[in-house]
Amino acid sequence: xxxxxxxxxxxxxxxxxxxxxxxxxxxxxxxxxxxxxxxxxxxxxxxxxxxxxxxxxxxxxxxxxxxxxxxxxxxxxxxxxxxxxxxxxxxxxxxxxxxxxxxxxxxxxxxx
Ligand SMILES: [Zn+2]
Numbered sequence: 772x773x774x775x776x777x778x779x780x781x782x783x784x785x786x787x788x789x790x791x792x793x794x795x796x797x798x799x800x801x802x803x804x805x806x807x808x809x810x811x812x813x814x815x816x817x818x819x820x821x822x823x824x825x826x827x828x829x830x831x832x833x834x835x836x837x838x839x840x841x842x843x844x845x846x847x848x849x850x851x852x853x854x855x856x857x858x859x860x861x862x863x864x865x866x867x868x869x870x871x872x873x874x875x876x877x878x879x880x881x882x883x
Pocket of ligand 1: 853855856857858870872873875
């Protein structure tokens, strides 16, 4: 890695932010190189280092990847699965029932 400017803790110039600070603004480094690093001296140990990125070059957090959608879909499927009959009810199991309507009201289903 090329040498980057090193700043003392809390003395970073404006326009730079750590990955965590970017994230708090809905941003990500977006493939840019580290713009600078912060060093916080510690006694008898190496300094604590944080990497800084240019806010200007940061990109918005990627909205939703296919993998994230798949994970969300799995989570929703779990919420739709009735714990009684283990079937996908096709809707989110109401917490008040704790099971699908077919299991909660077997008589009404038979009458229908
Ligand atoms: Zn059920």
